[in-house]
Amino acid sequence: xxxxxxxxxxLVTYYRRMADDDRVFNALADPTRRFLLDLxxxxxxxxxxxxEQEVEMTRFGVAKHLRILEEAGLIVIRxxxxxxxxxxxxxxxxxxxxxxxxxxxxxxxxxLLALKHELESRGDTPE
Amino acid sequence: MTESNxxxxxxxxxxxxxxxxxxxxxxxxxxxxxxxxxxxxxxxVEYDLRPGxxxxxxxxEAMMEHGDAPGVIIEGEVLEVDPPRRLVQTWKVLWFDEPxxxxxxxxxxxxxxxxxxxxxxxLTGAPQTALQTAGMIDGxxxxxxxxxxxxxxxxxxxxxxxx
Numbered sequence: 255x256x257x258x259x260x261x262x263x264x265l266v267t268y269y270r271r272m273a274d275d276d277r278v279f280n281a282l283a284d285p286t287r288r289f290l291l292d293l294x295x296x297x298x299x300x301x302x303x304x305x306e307q308e309v310e311m312t313r314f315g316v317a318k319h320l321r322i323l324e325e326a327g328l329i330v331i332r333x334x335x336x337x338x339x340x341x342x343x344x345x346x347x348x349x350x351x352x353x354x355x356x357x358x359x360x361x362x363x364x365x366l367l368a369l370k371h372e373l374e375s376r377g378d379t380p381e
Numbered sequence: 382m383t384e385s386n387x388x389x390x391x392x393x394x395x396x397x398x399x400x401x402x403x404x405x406x407x408x409x410x411x412x413x414x415x416x417x418x419x420x421x422x423x424x425x426v427e428y429d430l431r432p433g434x435x436x437x438x439x440x441x442e443a444m445m446e447h448g449d450a451p452g453v454i455i456e457g458e459v460l461e462v463d464p465p466r467r468l469v470q471t472w473k474v475l476w477f478d479e480p481x482x483x484x485x486x487x488x489x490x491x492x493x494x495x496x497x498x499x500x501x502x503x504l505t506g507a508p509q510t511a512l513q514t515a516g517m518i519d520g521x522x523x524x525x526x527x528x529x530x531x532x533x534x535x536x537x538x539x540x541x542x543x544x
Contacts, residue, residue: 274399298391330395330499341395344515348526349398349533 281326390511408465421528
């Protein structure tokens with residue numbers, strides 16, 4: 255196994271991608287962090303104090319969550335004058351979608367969604 | 382069924398991705414016509430890589446087949462060139478009546494063998510273009526996120542996701 259890791263570039267790339275994905279899944283596996291991302295989705299480029307006002311949590315707690323999001327590549331911090339502005343970076347989520355959702359779900363999910371639509375449009379389920 | 386997008390897209394959009402490739406390979410994939418046809422929207426580009434040089438974005442074959450796309454869909458001017466690290470250009474989508482936007486590509490070294498591509502798109506005053514690049518227009522593709530996710534896959538595995 256190790257020999258492969260050392261010699262086969264494809265596997266190295268594969269495992270590296272797994273590590274990237276792990277960080278993204280881990281970062282998303284927390285409601286506060288998802289809430290912070292939603293805040294940035296609503297209005298991008300906020301300072302840490304602006305984000306702190308929206309979350310019932312200590313400064314330290316928010317900083318910790320933001321650091322995990324940054325390490326996962328889900329936010330990018332840019333200096334602007336004296337402020338650090340936080341921007342949502344959607345690319346890792348897109349990569350997860352491309353890698354894990356798109357590939358497996360397209361056919362079957364389309365069928366299921368069509369079924370759901372068909373059943374719901376019969377009128378016994380509220381829109 | 383169709384969700385209307387009442388939400389505005391950010392005026393400053395930042396996209397960052399780590400790619401296991403050299404800065405030169407990434408630079409090449411962004412600026413050469415042959416590479417641009419192999420990922421994202423598969424739309425060819427043409428760059429005159431010097432300050433004041435012209436940028437032209439063409440419709441892809443798929444867009445042409447839909448019939449309503451003219452040959453050239455995006456125009457711009459190169460503002461700064463520092464291969465393979467930094468490229469600044471204007472970027473004007475011709476199908477919206479909106480001012481030119483500013484696109485900055487920065488390519489940095491990360492850990493060994495990995496480069497970091499950061500793309501900053503200043504879309505001030507161009508809300509429709511911003512929705513397009515953010516992938517927020519239904520049926521108009523995933524915008525830059527999809528393009529750069531696909532670019533990573535192409536450079537790391539030699540396969541595009543949407544081949």
